[in-house]
Amino acid sequence: MTSKIAVDKPGSFALLNGDEAVARGAVEATVKVAASYPGTPATEILEAIAEVAKELDIYAEWSVNEIVAVEVAAGASMAGVRSMASMKHVGLNVAADAAMTLAYTGVEGGMVIAVCDDPALHSSQNEQDTRYFAVHAKLPLLDAGNPQEAHDMAKEAFEISEKLHLPVILRLTTRVAHGKAKVKLGDFQRLKRKPEFDKVGSKWVMVPSNAIRQHRVLEVKMAEAKTLANHSKFNFIEDNGSDIGIIGSGVGYYYARSVLDTKKFSWLKLGFVYPFPQEIVKRFALKVKKLIVIEELRPYLEENIQRLGLRVIGKDQLGLEEIGELTPDSVRKALASRKLTEKAEEPELVKLPPRPPALCPGCPHRAFYYALNMVNQHIECDNDKCVGCDICEYVCSFEKEKVFNPLKSRIRSIRIGQTFNTAVTCKACIDTPCITACPEDALAVSSKTGAIIVDEEKCKGCDWCIEACKYGAITLHPTSHKAIVCDMCGGDPKCIPLCPESALSLTGKSDDKIITGDIGCYTLGVLPPINSVQTCLCMGGGIGQAAGMVHAGVKDKVFAVIGDSTFFHAGMPGLLNAVYNKANVCVIILDNSVVAMTGHQPTPGSGKTAMGTDAKIVRLQDIAKGVGIEKIVTVDPYNIKGTTQAIREIMEYNAPSVIISQRACPLLVERGKPREVTDKCNGCGVCVKAFGCPAIALSNERAEIDTTLCYGCGVCQTVCPFEAIKETEK
Amino acid sequence: MKSLDIVFSGVGGQGVVVLSDIYCEAAMLDGFDAAKAEIHGMAQRGGSIVAYARIGDKVQSPLIETGKADAIVGFEILETARALPMLKKNGTVIVNMKYIPPSCATVGVKPKKTEELLEMLRAKAKVYEVDGIGIAQQLGNLLVVNTVLLGALSALPQIPVKADSFKQAIAGRLKEKYINLNLKAFQLGRESVLKS
Numbered sequence: 038m039t040s041k042i043a044v045d046k047p048g049s050f051a052l053l054n055g056d057e058a059v060a061r062g063a064v065e066a067t068v069k070v071a072a073s074y075p076g077t078p079a080t081e082i083l084e085a086i087a088e089v090a091k092e093l094d095i096y097a098e099w100s101v102n103e104i105v106a107v108e109v110a111a112g113a114s115m116a117g118v119r120s121m122a123s124m125k126h127v128g129l130n131v132a133a134d135a136a137m138t139l140a141y142t143g144v145e146g147g148m149v150i151a152v153c154d155d156p157a158l159h160s161s162q163n164e165q166d167t168r169y170f171a172v173h174a175k176l177p178l179l180d181a182g183n184p185q186e187a188h189d190m191a192k193e194a195f196e197i198s199e200k201l202h203l204p205v206i207l208r209l210t211t212r213v214a215h216g217k218a219k220v221k222l223g224d225f226q227r228l229k230r231k232p233e234f235d236k237v238g239s240k241w242v243m244v245p246s247n248a249i250r251q252h253r254v255l256e257v258k259m260a261e262a263k264t265l266a267n268h269s270k271f272n273f274i275e276d277n278g279s280d281i282g283i284i285g286s287g288v289g290y291y292y293a294r295s296v297l298d299t300k301k302f303s304w305l306k307l308g309f310v311y312p313f314p315q316e317i318v319k320r321f322a323l324k325v326k327k328l329i330v331i332e333e334l335r336p337y338l339e340e341n342i343q344r345l346g347l348r349v350i351g352k353d354q355l356g357l358e359e360i361g362e363l364t365p366d367s368v369r370k371a372l373a374s375r376k377l378t379e380k381a382e383e384p385e386l387v388k389l390p391p392r393p394p395a396l397c398p399g400c401p402h403r404a405f406y407y408a409l410n411m412v413n414q415h416i417e418c419d420n421d422k423c424v425g426c427d428i429c430e431y432v433c434s435f436e437k438e439k440v441f442n443p444l445k446s447r448i449r450s451i452r453i454g455q456t457f458n459t460a461v462t463c464k465a466c467i468d469t470p471c472i473t474a475c476p477e478d479a480l481a482v483s484s485k486t487g488a489i490i491v492d493e494e495k496c497k498g499c500d501w502c503i504e505a506c507k508y509g510a511i512t513l514h515p516t517s518h519k520a521i522v523c524d525m526c527g528g529d530p531k532c533i534p535l536c537p538e539s540a541l542s543l544t545g546k547s548d549d550k551i552i553t554g555d556i557g558c559y560t561l562g563v564l565p566p567i568n569s570v571q572t573c574l575c576m577g578g579g580i581g582q583a584a585g586m587v588h589a590g591v592k593d594k595v596f597a598v599i600g601d602s603t604f605f606h607a608g609m610p611g612l613l614n615a616v617y618n619k620a621n622v623c624v625i626i627l628d629n630s631v632v633a634m635t636g637h638q639p640t641p642g643s644g645k646t647a648m649g650t651d652a653k654i655v656r657l658q659d660i661a662k663g664v665g666i667e668k669i670v671t672v673d674p675y676n677i678k679g680t681t682q683a684i685r686e687i688m689e690y691n692a693p694s695v696i697i698s699q700r701a702c703p704l705l706v707e708r709g710k711p712r713e714v715t716d717k718c719n720g721c722g723v724c725v726k727a728f729g730c731p732a733i734a735l736s737n738e739r740a741e742i743d744t745t746l747c748y749g750c751g752v753c754q755t756v757c758p759f760e761a762i763k764e765t766e767k
Numbered sequence: 768m769k770s771l772d773i774v775f776s777g778v779g780g781q782g783v784v785v786l787s788d789i790y791c792e793a794a795m796l797d798g799f800d801a802a803k804a805e806i807h808g809m810a811q812r813g814g815s816i817v818a819y820a821r822i823g824d825k826v827q828s829p830l831i832e833t834g835k836a837d838a839i840v841g842f843e844i845l846e847t848a849r850a851l852p853m854l855k856k857n858g859t860v861i862v863n864m865k866y867i868p869p870s871c872a873t874v875g876v877k878p879k880k881t882e883e884l885l886e887m888l889r890a891k892a893k894v895y896e897v898d899g900i901g902i903a904q905q906l907g908n909l910l911v912v913n914t915v916l917l918g919a920l921s922a923l924p925q926i927p928v929k930a931d932s933f934k935q936a937i938a939g940r941l942k943e944k945y946i947n948l949n950l951k952a953f954q955l956g957r958e959s960v961l962k963s
Contacts (some may be wrong), residue, residue, distance in 0.1 A: 052792050052801060183802070183828070216829035217788065218802040219795055288828060295827035365832040384833045384852035387887070389845060389879065392778065392869040394814035731813040734868040743867065745909065746780075746813070 043089040047224035055213040056081035056123075058184040058220050059151050062191025063121050064093060066147070067228040070113035071097045072106035074606060075635035076125030077160040078214040079153035083123055084638070087647040099638055099647040102576070102606040103128035107135045107150065111204075114148040115241065116232040119195050123151040126165050131576065131607070133174075136204070140175045141251035142241055143202040143258070146230060147195030150176070151207045153214040156333050156362035160634075162556065162573065164360070166334040167208045171311040175255055177262045178206040178311040179271060180286045184218040186308060190271060192223060197265060201258050210333060212288045212362065263312040271308025272317050274324075279303045281377070282325030284318070284349075286310050286338060289331045292368040297378050313341040322347050329355070329375070333363045350375065394561060398732035399708075399748025401674040401700030402559040402627050406569045407728055407756065408680035409552070409596070409625075410545035412688065413487050415465040416448065416523065416530055422540035425450055425458030429532040429541060433523075436531045444515045447523040448532055460532075460541065462523040463489055463510045467549040467593075471522075474505035479520070484685040488525040496520050528678060533758045539719040543758060544727065550688075551586055551593045553579035555608070557600035558634045559627050566729040570598065577607025584611070584620035594623070594688050601628040601657060602640040609660060615693045616665040623687045623694045626657050627674075629702040637705060661695040668694040675700060677755045709749025710764045714740045717761035728756045770823030771925065772831040776850040777842025778867050779814045782913035785940070786840070787818035789917060793936035794822035794928045804829035815846055822928070839892070840920050842899075842913065843867050848884045851891055860892040861919045861960070863899035863912060895919060895960050902955045911952035918956025930957065 041051040042061045053061060059082050063071065071090075073083035087097035096113075100106035103124040113120035124132065129152050136150065152170075155161040171178035179194055181187040187209055194205040239247050240254075266272065279302045283293055286307040294304070305321040307314065318341075322328060328349045330339045336359070339351035352359065355371035366381060373380040396403045430446035438445045448462040465487055472480045472489070479495035480502060482488070489511075498518040503511045511522045523530075525543075533541045547568040554560055554570035555578065563570040572582055583597035599608045604626050615622050632638040639645040641655040661669045668690055672680045680698065687694050720738035724730060730753055732746035742753075744765065754762045773790065777783040784805050791801040805818035819831045833852055838859040841847025847862045854860070866881045888894045897919045899912040914937065920926060921933045937953060938946050 050795060052788065052795060052803075212804055212829060216802060216804040217791065218826070218829065219791075219800050291828035292830070296832070365828065365830050369832065381832065382834055387848060387851055389849050390869050392813070392815045392845070394779075397813060736868065746867070 040085070040089050042085045043092055044222065045225060047222060049222050050219050051222060052217050053184050053188070053220040054081060054215055054217045055181060055184045055187040055209045056153070056215070057085045058188035059123070059191040059207065059209070060085035061220070061222065062188040063149065063195070064089065064095070065223045065225050066192045066195040067119055067226050067230070068121050068195070069095060069118035069146070069230065070110060070120040071095060071123070072100045072109040072120075073123040074100055074103045074106055074128060075602075075632045075638045076128050077635055078155060078209075078211045079123050079125045079128070079151065080635040080638065081214075082151055083647065084636070086121075090648050097647050099640075101641060103132040104135050107132040107139070110148055110150075111135065111139055111144065113232075114144040114146040114204075116146070116234045118146040118230045118232050119148070119228070120146060121149045121151060124153075125161065126152055126154040126167055127161060127163065127575065128152070129167060129170055130165075133170075136176065137174050138243055138248075139204050140255055141243060141248055143251070143254070144198060144204055145202070145235075147198035148204040149191065149194045149198060149207055150204050151191070151209070153209045153211065154334070155211050157211070159211050162575065164334060166337065167206065168310060168337045169335065171206050175259055176204055176206050176311075177201065177266070177309070178208055180208045180308055180310045181213050182287045182290050182306070182308070183213060184216065184220050186271070187213055188220050188223070190308065193271070200265065201262055203255075203258055203262070210287055210362070216288070259312055263315075266309040266312050266314040267316040269309035269314065271306075272314045273306055274317065274321050275299075275304040275306075276324055277301070277303050280326040281329065282321055282327065283329045283331060284321070284338060284342070285331040287333050289333045289363040289368065292363055292365045293331045293372065296365055296369040297372060302377075307338060310338065315341075315345055318342055318347075319345060329372075331355075331357075331363070331368060331371075335359050393564060395564065395729070395731045396558065396561050397703065397748070398730050398746050399703030399750040400558070401629060401698065401703070402562060403567065403728070403730065404677060404700075404750070404752045405625070405627060405674035405680060405698045406562045406567045407545070407752075408674060408677045409569055409684055410547050410567070410727075411487075411543075411677065411681045412684050413465040413467060413546045413549045414525070414543050414681075416462045416525070416533065416541055417544040418460040419540045419542070420457065420459045422538045423458040423460060424538055425452045426537065429460050429536055432532045432535045436526060445521070447521055449509065449512070461508055461510055464508050465546075470505040470507075471502040471511060474501040476501060482685075483524070484689070485682055486525045486528045487681070487685055489522050490524060491520050491522060493517070493519050534760075539721045542721055542723055542727075549593070551583070551591060551595040553582045553586075553595070553597045555579040555597070555599040555603050557603050559598060559600055562598070566727055575607075576603055577611050580608055580611030580615060580622070580624055583622040583624075584615050584618065587620045587622055588618075595621075596623045596625055598625045598627060600633075601626055601630060601642050602632040604657065605641050605655070609664070612661065612666070612693075612695070613664040620693060621691055623690075623696060625696045625698060628657055628697050628699045631702050631705060633702045633704070637702065657697050661697075666693055666695045668692065669697065670695070671697045671699055673700060674698045675750060675752050677752065703748045703750060709751060711744040711747035711749050712742050712751060712753060712762050713744065713765045714742055715761050715763055717759045719759060719761075721758065723758060724753045724756055724762070728753060770821045770826050771927065772836045773820045773920070774831060774836045774839045774850050774853045775818040775820065775842070776839060776846045777816055778846060779816045781816075781842040783816045783818050783842060786913045786917055787820045789933070789936045789940055790920065791820050791822065792939065793933040796932040796935055797928050799928070800824060800826045802826040802829040815849065817850060837925060838920070838923060840916055842916065844881055844884045845869065845879070848887050851887065854892055858892050859923055859925070860888050860894045861916060861923075862888060862894060862896055863916055864896050865900055865912075895963060897956060897959050899956070902959070903952065906948060906952055906955070908948060911949055914949040914952040915956035915959075918953035918958075919960045921953070922957045922960035
């Protein structure tokens with residue numbers, strides 16, 4: 038089946054989303070080099086081009102980040118061919134250094150920077166409005182309101198770029214980029230360009246003397262651009278003889294048209310919005326008595342219209358916020374407030390349990406976070422379930438000393454009054470006051486289990502640790518007079534499965550260390566029950582943040598969690614910086630060898646390129662070693678115990694270190710045999726409440742695994758203290 | 768004609784996006800304009816997912832106003848109930864009789880019982896309960912549940928798209944070896960509504 042992007046039938050229709058429409062427009066305009074870094078909602082632009090690249094003699098690449106993508110596109114343009122860089126809005130920040138000065142150098146072959154904003158932050162960390170970036174950089178900007186416009190503008194943007202010798206920004210928003218619509222396809226221009234670079238042209242060398250000259254050139258180009266904007270086919274008036282004129286850009290314009298009787302109003306649609314097309318706006322203003330502006334995010338059109346000395350009903354008067362996206366509902370409400378349309382009826386509210394985004398079943402990130410939380414694991418007793426039967430004490434003394442004698446137990450059953458029962462054992466305090474108190478250095482933390490280990494040779498039975506423990510979890514052995522404390526039976530506490538009320542469980546902590554996060558699927562580690570991720574700022578930001586905290590002098594161990602692709606994108610300088618400036622951070626690279634969140638694009642670690650050809654596999658271990666990290670540990674996150682042990686060892690390590698957690702994204706590997714819950718399950722809920730796999734649910738005091746959702750990773754088997762989960766037969 | 772607005776609602780991974788695509792492509796084969804919206808991104812599997820699909824002579828924008836959808840196609844019972852505020856008065860609901868409990872043990876909201884959710888649907892809409900999984904099992908492939916639902920949608924009297932156009936759109940979207948299986952699933956889904 039030929040891709041819709043490559044179908045050579047001008048005038049035919051296809052259902053395309055805005056991204057695919059941009060791709061199609063670029064292909065029609067003979068784009069030769071296309072580069073991008075994946076980011077919702079812009080990913081599909083390059084994906085669609087890459088799919089047809091070989092067939093149409095185009096070069097397409099996933100660059101390691103957006104500035105590289107813009108530089109690659111710029112290089113191609115400097116050699117005279119048409120090129121495009123595409124990215125999400127925040128990607129343009131990464132590319133800003135290149136984009137700002139490209140406005141000075143200008144371009145040769147048409148160059149388009151396609152940028153997708155994400156109002157309402159469907160999958161982003163901010164709501165920036167790229168129209169203001171265009172103003173900032175002095176780059177012309179086209180603002181698409183639906184896939185057809187995205188297509189037409191993409192094609193035209195190359196023409197504008199070549200007329201002005203400037204890169205042109207094509208802006209989409211989420212509803213345009215990920216909305217699909219019937220798009221009329223155009224013809225392929227099939228330009229023949231010979232790639233040649235003018236080696237003597239001083240306009241490419243931005244030393245100050247050249248740059249100031251080019252700044253003047255830019256001002257001349259912007260005057261020309263203003264004329265183009267005023268005459269652009271993307272700025273058009275629909276004069277219905279009304280007193281009320283509605284001006285809009287982007288998808289908001291079409292929401293207004295869908296909630297109003299269009300014939301009762303006059304309309305001005307703005308698509309070429311920077312430089313601001315003043316003349317057509319002035320012309321429109323003369324036709325009507327009142328101007329209403331409908332636009333998403335910041336009041337860009339509104340401010341520019343006011344600057345012309347025109348009165349306008351804008352965001353404040355309409356009650357439309359700068360926050361979030363417009364919807365037909367919000368636009369109706371705004372216009373109804375001015376009595377221009379009917380109010381909508383208030384919908385009945387339905388209260389239902391939410392289904393928030395979660396890490397997928399089988400996700401290695403969940404397994405890693407669980408292991409991370411289990412670094413300071415301890416036995417916790419559910420007071421509501423405990424009946425004070427003391428069986429845990431007998432189990433413990435028998436396990437440890439082969440006698441049934443509660444005085445020799447490491448767990449203590451406590452009853453207060455008639456109703457309160459609980460059992461207490463070591464809580465694995467992070468600051469270990471018992472170890473600090475011991476004058477004989479007889480206590481230490483086991484790296485294998487995280488439990489306190491007593492060296493009986495050294496212990497003199499002085500009681501100081503007992504005084505230091507605020508939980509009363511340490512006692513003196515009745516005969517040997519040495520301190521005894523729970524050692525978690527080497528990691529598999531025997532009291533837990535034998536508690537008849539299932540009141541005991543092995544519990545971890547998420548607040549015992551600082552864990553900075555980053556951008557990717559694994560950011561979802563912020564959600565319950567994982568609760569591990571404590572920051573998320575920008576691509577690669579977590580490593581710098583972690584270093585800053587160390588330099589500030591925090592006491593906690595600081596971890597920075599980052600995905601493999603984000604590490605390649607912007608994490609490498611942060612790691613190098615941590616080594617150079619001696620920040621004792623542990624950088625955890627969650628390596629699933631793919632950009633999972635945006636739909637599984639290849640990375641430098643995957644061995645594949647955007648066009649499907651083989652590539653050198655760049656190893657994370659080699660990079661870490663190359664920048665000077667001396668402690669690099671690779672773990673398999675499905676092995677919870679091994680992973681936890683590796684992290685415990687790093688807790689004691691006092692220099693920059695790297696843990697690489699390596700497992701492919703389960704959506705890309707064949708599913709294992711689904712797991713099922715056996716009769717041994719007593720509904721303790723660890724698999725749901727602490728591990729949180731979406732394939733497992735608790736119903737009727739029992740865990741149940743949905744075999745259609747289960748990926749068969751089997752990690753829940755390790756997590757279950759009752760061996761109540763097994764592989765299915767099929 | 769005024770646009771016909773359908774909400775497709777389900778859980779990530781169930782095929783909500785693909786199905787709403789095929790629906791629009793079928794409508795385009797019959798000469799209609801079409802626009803749709805959905806949200807990709809964040810978790811790949813397991814979250815709520817909604818797609819809006821609008822067809823008509825001219826469709827202005829891809830989003831549907833609250834309380835204006837003509838029908839909901841629900842892939843899962845809870846998500847169907849969640850989409851109810853989108854539905855107009857006396858609208859139609861096609862619901863796949865599958866309940867996927869949300870992991871609300873961790874969020875602290877008690878899940879509603881399946882029967883309660885169905886009552887909510889029946890109180891507001893004409894409901895077609897489709898045993899998507901039963902039909903798919905009958906055909907020996909659980910992955911065709913969404914095609915069964917498309918068949919059910921195609922049988923609603925207000926849908927102006929021809930059955931043949933649906934079939935052509937399905938065939939245009941799938942690998943050769945899956946086409947026949949899906950056409951059968953479409954037919955069985957269609958009959959399940961026509962019979963009731």
